[in-house]
Amino acid sequence: MPNATIRIHGTADDSIVDGPGIRFALFTQGCKHQCPGCHNPTAQPFDGGSVTTTDALWQRVENNPLLKGITLTGGEPFEQAEPLIELAKRARDKGLDVWAYSGYLFDQLLEGLPSTAARDLLEYCDVLVDGPYVQELRSYTLKWRGSSNQRIIDVPASLAAGKVVEWQ
Ligand code: SF4
Numbered sequence: 001m002p003n004a005t006i007r008i009h010g011t012a013d014d015s016i017v018d019g020p021g022i023r024f025a026l027f028t029q030g031c032k033h034q035c036p037g038c039h040n041p042t043a044q045p046f047d048g049g050s051v052t053t054t055d056a057l058w059q060r061v062e063n064n065p066l067l068k069g070i071t072l073t074g075g076e077p078f079e080q081a082e083p084l085i086e087l088a089k090r091a092r093d094k095g096l097d098v099w100a101y102s103g104y105l106f107d108q109l110l111e112g113l114p115s116t117a118a119r120d121l122l123e124y125c126d127v128l129v130d131g132p133y134v135q136e137l138r139s140y141t142l143k144w145r146g147s148s149n150q151r152i153i154d155v156p157a158s159l160a161a162g163k164v165v166e167w168q
Contacts, residue, residue, distance in 0.1 A: 003055040009043040009075050015058055018142060019099040019127065021068025024061045026087070031076035032114075037135035039146060043075040054086045061091065069097035069126075078102050078109060079116035082162060088124035099139035100105035100125045103132040106153055106164055127167050128153045 007029040010131075012018065015025040017053055022073045027040070028047030042048060061070060070091045072084050077100055088098045100121070104113055122128065129145050129152050137147035157165040 001054075001086055002134045003049055003053050004086050005053055006057070006083040007046070007049050007051050008079055009040070009049045011057070011060070013032065014066070015071065015073060018068060018101075019071060019097075020069040022064075022111065023071045023099070024064065024067055024074060025071040025075055026057065026111050028058040028075040028077045028080050028084070030079050031074055031103065033076060033132050034080070035133040035135070037138070038133060040075065041142065042165075046079075049075075054083050054090075057109045058090055059089060061087075061096070062094075067096060071098060071099040071101070072125075076103055077113075078121060079114055081115060081121040085117065085121050085124060088096075088121065092140055097126045097129045098124055099129070104130065106130045106151070106155075107134075117154040122155060123156045123159070128155050 009027040009029045012025040015023045018025040031044045045078035077084055091098050109118050112119045129150050131150045133147050134147040137149050152167045154165045154167040
């Protein structure tokens with residue numbers, strides 16, 4: 001598979017808070033959404049963070065036999081959809097599930113925002129947690145999401161149904 005460069009904010013190699021099971025969470029760098037109360041403001045500038053490669057990141061996934069899946073978060077992962085497609089493909093081939101977080105809505109990604117590659121990346125996701133973080137709708141009792149407007153979406157079921165199907 002092609003190696004690609006990607007700008008990242010950081011990783012959590014054994015995360016238990018970014019989806020079910022033990023996950024490799026990748027925090028991409030760069031986000032335009034500017035949600036008030038953003039939980040990760042230093043991940044917003046597109047020239048911040050550091051540059052690495054999909055091969056280097058994948059090596060760390062492969063070296064961890066405990067992983068249930070990978071989580072693409074940020075920042076806004078769908079701004080760097082092309083390299084993330086490479087990682088998501090590899091994860092799927094290895095039997096790992098793929099969760100992604102986005103400040104865009106499912107329908108926006110489906111329509112090709114912020115790029116046609118973002119639409120393609122959606123096809124490699126098992127679950128999408130969508131929508132911006134809304135400070136007024138924040139609750140610590142919510143699982144896997146920061147504010148109650150965000151939906152936990154079963155992507156393959158939603159694509160098949162032509163409408164949003166929430167993940168159970
Ligand atoms: S989408 Fe996430 S990273 Fe981007 S501004 Fe909103 S809370 Fe911050």
